[in-house]
Amino acid sequence: MYLNNHSYYSLRYGTISEVELLTMAQEYGCDRFPLTDINTTSACLNFIRKAPSYNIKPIVGIDFRNDAQQCYTCLAKNNAGFEELNTFLSTHLHESIAFPEEAPAFKHSIVIYPFEQLLALDKLTFLPHEYIGVGLNEINKLRFSKLSEFKHKLVVLHSVTFRDKRDFNTHRLLRAIDTNTLLSKLSVSQQGSPEDKMYPLEVIRKAFGEYPHILQNTEQLLKECTIGFDFLENRKNQNLKTVFNSVDEDYKKLVELCEIGLPNRYGNDITVEIRERLKKELKLIKQQDFVSFFLINWKIIQYAKSKDYYHVGRGSGANSIVAYLLEITDVDPIELDLYFERFMNLYRASPPDFDIDFSTWDREDVTRFIFETFGNKGQAALLGAYVTFKHSGAVRELGKVFGLPKHEIDKLSDGKYDIQKLDQLSKLVLQYAQYLHGKPNYISIHAAGILISEKPIHYFSATHLPPKGFPTVQFDMHIAEDVGLYKFDILGQRGLGKIKDAIAIIKENHPDVILPNIHNAKPFFEDAKINAMIEKAKCIGCFYVESPAMRMLLKKLGVRDYLTLVAASSIIRPGVAKSGMMREYILRHKNPERRKQAHPVLWDIMPDTYGVMVYQEDVIKVAHHYAGLDLGEADVLRRGMSGKYRSREEFQAVRDKFIANCREKGEADEVIFEVWRQIESFAGYAFAKGHSASYAVESYQSLFLKCYYPLEYMVATINNGGGFYRVETYLHEARIHGAIIYPPCINTSSIDTTIIKKEIYLGFQHLQGLEKRTMLKIMNARVHRLFTTLDDFMERVPLSIEQLDILIRVNAFRTLGKDKRSLLWEAHYKCNHIAANESQGQLFKIHSKDFTLPKFTITKLESAFDQLELLNFTLYDPFILLESPTTSNLVSTDLELYLNKIIVIYGYLVTVKNTGTAKGDRMFFGTFLDQKGEWIDTVHFPPVAKRYPFRGKGIYRITGKVVSEFDFLSIEVLKQERMPYVSDPRFDTTYNRKELPEEQVKSFRLLR
Structure with a gap:
């Protein structure tokens, strides 16, 4: 009896989740129940997946509305109907056009017109699939309407959007947020009715007691609708099935490409092990129906190579020799003994994960290629992602619709209030912010995911067209995987842009140099100079190895080879560090005696990491070999560990079996729960080994360029x-x-x-405030010849005095032979006397009056402050800016002489990492440059962090104790203070009097 039901995916309108709707439907005795969200099908797949658990046959459709005005509600009779509804909706969303007053002549869908809408349209003819929807409050009007004559067309149309008064109040707030208006001024036309809630079936039957045919029509209509998708664990892969016309041709092509790749990757050293691994992979790829998945990725890479785009292939797919031979990845799984079962096994329904990185600049063109190549029949779409309400954002939105002043909203958003002292309105804001928390706010785009399906993408979802210009589905990656759609991850990464541009710059700056093939990183692994750089953590600017935490880890481990760097790339992740496995790995790496403490089974499973879980596949290994789970169960554990399915029943069942199996084998609970704690602590923050190896390859590529x-x-x-x-x-x-x-x-x-x-x-x-058009004007004018005088520049590049002022003060005119203060005088005079018309050239050259100015002296301090203002940093030594000289000349190279002693040292702040302790207190790790430009690393424990906070960029006087951990020196800070800079000499007349002749002081005052 309920034909029009909204979840909270009716964005900024609905208040109930699709699962809560199913719970309500079950409680009210429904055996069939539709979901008809407003202008979206976001929740439909999950609704269909969940419905059988509630003994309900799902029906899906769309409530089509122009703004808040309902046009018609449509229900899909079957999957084909769902596709046509999605297509109709998507067309209007893409083109941002209103829905017509009358729906199209759908072949597989039902259209229900609201009674009041039909009265306005004066519509009296209906197609077989069209019905008249009568609401509970419209029964009396029906008696006096011609529409009552269409007995076989009349159905109950009652909307279900709320559970109670609180839901309705939340709905009104959402509508106010959506329309950007005060709650008190929210139009009634923008709101639903408080009566849009689920009444017992008896109430509805009683209300339509005089019209039994309406109830019968409604029940019959529901029976006409059915929908189904495969959500079984062994569900079919819904991705594009073939790339080269047929399944057989695809497999033949894949084998052919691998045979070509063997000598390219291994030369003449193609061992029996390599052949056996390739045979095993190809067999499983074919068996699991993932041949096209590899070929699609191969085609993407081939296109990128044809355009000279650099890429990195990572993810679990890097465990595959097929991916290596197809040049999707540059990681040799044989060399690294990468765990095949992490890449693929018979129990794994999903294909291996390929994250393919391109430079940010190249990624858009690669995405365009994918849509043009695979999406010309509507089979490609970007993956959606929902942005939910968070506490702070919800408070700000609600504060605005309640009309609170900004300072009140800031106070509530930042949590800086005493709940007892808040007025009723502020308490309401906090109360409803809590209700909104976690509910979807708006749809966005997944960071990298692209879907390429065998069926048209509208078979699964409607699409909208975000600013990127590519169709985007209305569900997220988890729902996509549930239905058998597996994403292709195409990411943008600045590190690859660095490598590509560096090579271009090297060729330009050193035309005689012949660079090695950057994609073949193996020679770099053996380069002593590069490995020495890594060991000393001289990696600034290099991908994934430049951060303070990574510099620290490289020094602690003494990394001097590729394999150890692979491990370092994973143990730096939060999950490994949190579990204590980072520290344990370092201890065992540096001390062979420590390795004897490893559990014998864990040592046998993971000898390369000394029996310590470091990589994601270590979880699979431990679950399979230590706890006796099959590979399918072990993969459930891995997925649960990554956070995707942690709340699902299957994860809990696998956890229970893990513990039971270990107990059966006679393991002590103490050991079992410690191993389980380590597994759990990964929490999605460990890398697959192939993924870490991919990162390490890129690190070596950038390290080679940095080294030479x-x-x-x-x-x-x-x-x-x-x-x-x-x-x-x-x-x-x-x-x-x-x-x-x-x-x-x-x-x-x-x-x-x-x-x-x-x-x-x-x-x-890099100049703050300099406009892009100014830069382009300079570059275009300079194509013909260089600038010789200020007049020449101003004539060829007409600019406002503000833009000219920026260029002069940063000393951009220094090649003209005049100091910048003289140029400022000249520029200000000429800009005040000559009107600049950018669109009109000068017919005659106008000569300006020449000046005889005093000889100005520009000090380093003045230039440094100009640079601070215009560049946000100075090219001079920042220590010249100090008001008072330093009282200590200690630098970082002196620290080992003062181990466990308290020192005073000065440092220029580079960066700060803010982190939390187990008790929830805040602490910091600081990175500074000393007076010689070398690195200082500091630790600020909570009491010190609270008492001596960081106060922005500048030079700090640090008092602290020098400590060492695994030979890495740092300072445990006891006290710090940011030192004052000298007064800005450009505005300090006292300074000017002391340093400059009086005539210059007067001139400078007049100018400034």
């Missing part, structure tokens, strides 16, 4: 948005390697940062 071409590599790093640190850190690193750094120059610089031999010129893009 550090200046070019630093320029590429800066031009790709840096990495873990700010631009000034990479400039500092370049300076350490012999670079001479210059601020932007009108005659030399480009928009990006450039390098000529050892001279690096900052790009115009």
Whole structure:
């Protein structure tokens, strides 16, 4: 009897989850129940999946509305009907056009027009699939309407959107948020009715007692509808089945590609082990019906190579020799003994996971290629993702609709309030923020996922068209996997942009150099100079190995080879560190005696990591070999560990079996629960070994470039948005390697940062406030010839005085032979006397009056403060900015002389990591540069962190104890204070009087 039911995926309208709707339907005795969300089918698949658990046959449809105005409710008779509804909805969402007053002549769907809507339309003819929906409050009107004559067309149309008054109040708040209006001014037309709730069937039957035919029509209509998808554990793969016309042709092509790849990857050293591994993989790939999955990824890589796009293939697919031979990944699974069962096994329904990284700039074109190649029949879509209400955001939204002032909203959002002192309105905000928490707010796009299905994508979902311009499904990755759609992950990564650009810059700066094939990283693994860099943690700018935490780990482990770096890439992850396995791995790595403490079974399973769980597949190994679970159960455990299915019953069942099996084998509970604790602590934060290996390969590629071409590599790093640190850190690193750094120059610089031999010129893009069009004007004007005078520049590049002021103060006109203060005088005078018309060239050249100005002296301090303002950093030594000289000359190289002693040292703050203790207190890890530009690492425990907080960028005087852990030196801070800078000399007249002749002081005052 309920034909129109909304979940909270009717965004900013509904308040009930699709599962809660099923619970309600079961309680009210329904055996068939539709879900008809407003302009979306987001919840439909999960609704269909869950319905059998409630003994309900699911029906799905859409409540089509223009804004809040209902047009018609449609129900899919079958899967074909669901597809046509999705297609109709998607067309209108893509083109942002209103739904027509009358629905199309659907072949497999039912259309129900609201009674009131039909009165307005004066519609009196109906197609076989069209019905008239009568609400509980419209029965009396029906008596006096011509529509009452259409007895076989009349059905009950009662909306279910709320459970109670609280739901309705929440709904009104959501509508106010959606319409960006105060709750008090929310239009009634934008709201549902408080009566839109589920009444007992007896109430509905009684209300329509005089119209039994309406009840019969409604029941018959529900019986006409059915829908089904395969959600079984051994469900069919719904991805595109073939790439080369047929399944047989696809497999033949895959084998052919592997045979081509063997000599390319292994040369003449193709062992029996390699052949056996390839045979085993190909057999399973064919058996599991994943041939096309590999070929699609191969085609993507082939396109990227044709465009000279760099890529990294990672994920569990990196455990595959087939992926290695197809050049999807650059990780040799034989060399690393990668666990085959993590990649694929007979129990695994989902294909291996390939995360393919491209540079941020190349990723969009690769995505376009995928849609043009595989989506021309509507079979490709981006994967959706839902952004839910979080406490802070919900408080801010609710505060606005309640009309609270900004300072009140800030206070509530930040949690800085005493609940006892809050007024009733503020308490309501907090109360309803709690109700909204976790509910979907709006649909977004998955970070990387693309679906390529055998059937049209609208068979599964409607799509919308976000700004990226590619159709996007209305469900997330978990629902996609449930129905057998497995994503292709195409990600953007700055590290690859660095590598690509660095190679281009090297070729330009060193035209005679012949670079090795960067994709063949194996020679880099054996390079003593590169490994020495890693051991000393001299890795700034290099992918995944430059952060303070990674520098610390590299030094503690003494990493000097590829395999140890692979392990380091995984044990740095939070799950491994949290479980204590990071520390245990380091202890066993450095001390062979410690390895004897390993559990014998765990040692046998994981000898390469000394019996310590480091990688995701270690969970599968331990579950299979230690706890006796089959590979299917072990994979459930891995997926549960990753957080995807932690709440599902199957995960709990596997946990119970893990413990029971171990007890049967005679293991002590103490050991069992310790191993289980370690497994649980991974919590999705450990890498598959192949994934770590992929990262390590890219690390070595960037380390090679950094080792042999550090200046070019630093320029590429800066031009790709840096990495873990700010631009000034990479400039500092370049300076350490012999670079001479210059601020932007009108005659030399480009928009990006450039390098000529050892001279690096900052790009115009680093100037705060300089407009992109200004940069383009300079570059376009300079194509013909360099600028010779300020007049020449102003004539060819007409700019506002504000834009000109930025360029002069950063000393971009230094090649003209005049100091910047004289140029400022000149520019201000000329801009005030000559009107700049950017669109009209000058017919006659106008000569300006020449000035005789005093000779100005520009100090380092003035230039440093100009750079701080315009670049956000200075190219000078920041220590010259201190108001008072340092009282200690200790630097980081002195620390080992003061082990376990308290020292005072000065450091320029680079970065801070904020973390929490087990008790929930905040503590920090600081990274500084000392007075010689070397690294200082600090630890700030909660009491010190609270008493001596960080106060932004600058130079700090640090008092602390020098400590060592695994030969890594750091300072446990006892006290710190940010030291004051000297007064800005550009505005300090006292400074100017002391340092400059009086005539310059007067001139400067007039100018500023």
